[in-house]
Amino acid sequence: MRLQLRLFLQAGAVVLLTAATLFGVGGRELRQLELEQLDERLCMEARRLGNPRRGEDSDERLAEDMVRKLRLDGRQQLRMQWLPADAQQALARERAALRAWFGPGFEPDWQAPAGRDAPQPGRADPRGRCERTPVALPGGNWRAVRVQARGGTALLAAQTQALDTELHALAQRTLQVMAPLALLLAVGSAWLLAQLMMRPLQRLREAMRRLTPQELSRRLEVQGEPPELREVIEVYNHMLARLEASFHQASRFSADAAHELRTPLTILQGRLERAIGETEGRAVQAELGAILEEVNRLSGIARKLLLLSRADAGRLDLHREDLDLRALLNDLVADAHMLAEDRALQVDLPPSLRVSGDALLLRQLFNNLLSNALRHGQPDGALEIHARALPGAVEVAFRNACAPLSTAQRAHFFERFYRADAAHGRQVDGTGLGLSLAREIARAHGGELLLLDSPADQVALRVRLPVAPA
Numbered sequence: 001m002r003l004q005l006r007l008f009l010q011a012g013a014v015v016l017l018t019a020a021t022l023f024g025v026g027g028r029e030l031r032q033l034e035l036e037q038l039d040e041r042l043c044m045e046a047r048r049l050g051n052p053r054r055g056e057d058s059d060e061r062l063a064e065d066m067v068r069k070l071r072l073d074g075r076q077q078l079r080m081q082w083l084p085a086d087a088q089q090a091l092a093r094e095r096a097a098l099r100a101w102f103g104p105g106f107e108p109d110w111q112a113p114a115g116r117d118a119p120q121p122g123r124a125d126p127r128g129r130c131e132r133t134p135v136a137l138p139g140g141n142w143r144a145v146r147v148q149a150r151g152g153t154a155l156l157a158a159q160t161q162a163l164d165t166e167l168h169a170l171a172q173r174t175l176q177v178m179a180p181l182a183l184l185l186a187v188g189s190a191w192l193l194a195q196l197m198m199r200p201l202q203r204l205r206e207a208m209r210r211l212t213p214q215e216l217s218r219r220l221e222v223q224g225e226p227p228e229l230r231e232v233i234e235v236y237n238h239m240l241a242r243l244e245a246s247f248h249q250a251s252r253f254s255a256d257a258a259h260e261l262r263t264p265l266t267i268l269q270g271r272l273e274r275a276i277g278e279t280e281g282r283a284v285q286a287e288l289g290a291i292l293e294e295v296n297r298l299s300g301i302a303r304k305l306l307l308l309s310r311a312d313a314g315r316l317d318l319h320r321e322d323l324d325l326r327a328l329l330n331d332l333v334a335d336a337h338m339l340a341e342d343r344a345l346q347v348d349l350p351p352s353l354r355v356s357g358d359a360l361l362l363r364q365l366f367n368n369l370l371s372n373a374l375r376h377g378q379p380d381g382a383l384e385i386h387a388r389a390l391p392g393a394v395e396v397a398f399r400n401a402c403a404p405l406s407t408a409q410r411a412h413f414f415e416r417f418y419r420a421d422a423a424h425g426r427q428v429d430g431t432g433l434g435l436s437l438a439r440e441i442a443r444a445h446g447g448e449l450l451l452l453d454s455p456a457d458q459v460a461l462r463v464r465l466p467v468a469p470a
Helices: 001-047 055-067 090-102 159-208 227-278 280-310 326-338 359-376 408-413 434-444
Strands: 078-084 129-137 140-148 153-157 318-326 344-350 354-358 382-390 393-401 449-453 460-467
Touching: 001 055, 001 078, 001 153, 001 159, 055 078, 055 408, 078 090, 078 318, 078 434, 090 140, 090 153, 090 227, 153 359, 153 449, 159 227, 227 280, 280 434, 318 326, 318 359, 326 344, 326 359, 326 449, 344 359, 359 434, 359 460, 408 449, 434 449
Parallel strands: 344 382
Antiparallel strands: 078 153, 129 140, 140 153, 318 354, 382 393, 393 460, 449 460
16 A cells, blocks of 8 residues: 555544544533533522422422423423421431432432532532432433422432433534534545655655756755654765766766777777788688777777767767658668568658657667667568657657567666676677667657567567657
């Protein structure tokens, strides 16, 4: 799974978990607040039981009024009892009333309520002291209060089922509204967090993707980045500096070596040619001719190395001109016919193939491809060359029958000095630099040279060059 997707899912899970936790904690705190408010209302209503001005016939009306004010579902959720003052029988009558309500084994745990009914230190409440106790029964939870006044004790209890039902309905309505908003917030915040966390890595990725021999001097800025990512960027910049130094050193070595070899090889070539002309013995001439052939081969390697080193450094100078690529390819194909009369060449070139490029370098590019195809192709196999004009580009495709090539061999196709025979044998002439140089020439023109998928006994190459200068 991609890192960005993992960050998105993790951030979304954290936001949803946080929202669920806040909702759960908020619901529990809201229920506790509602219970405290119910206790306050029970204390207020319990004081009405001991009011001497109410008549005995008003108990039912008082109960109905309490059910309405306490927001109960019915009279069955309310218990009330007034016990006149009696010093000897007060506690026993209170216990009897509570056990009749809540069962024979019930023992109250009276506590002073919080909120407005909390007792004030050093002051007696003229309305009577109110105490509360929670009651947990199999049929439902209750809240009971006791108010001790001068005239007696008032007991009042209410079931919390109506309160729980109301809170449950409120939670459902809240979830219907808040759940989509919470999900939208989680997705948005997770996406934003993932983007913010991935931005430095994306900058690093884009910098690596744009990395070319000409861009090795570019460094990433570390200002404003988090300390952890700043360290990664600094390590990348140090690595790039070492890579730049090594690359320039290798490029300078290749260029200097190729340049220094050109003069002695040219001198050696001239002396060998003169010695062959002045020597009478055929055996000596044959030996000198073989040496001259090797010198010419070394001169070709030095010339190609010099071009490759310039291409690596981005200093491959192009003398652009408007070229007819069809005429250039026809000349090379005519030469190929003379060099390999036994090979079947299938050429399909449209009437007009105009490009802007360096004539000498493009000739070397296609000459390398044709020479490589003739050198490594099967004698009885066909060599196909097809070209076509595309919008803004020209494409030339080569398809050559060859000995079967493995996937590992194709992976090293453009590697310098690589040859298919592991011992670099000389059964097939070549230096292993032609394809690499051809690809660099195509890139210098703003194009590309690609190895296409093909059967094991075929090699398919495609050259694409832009019509206008890159």
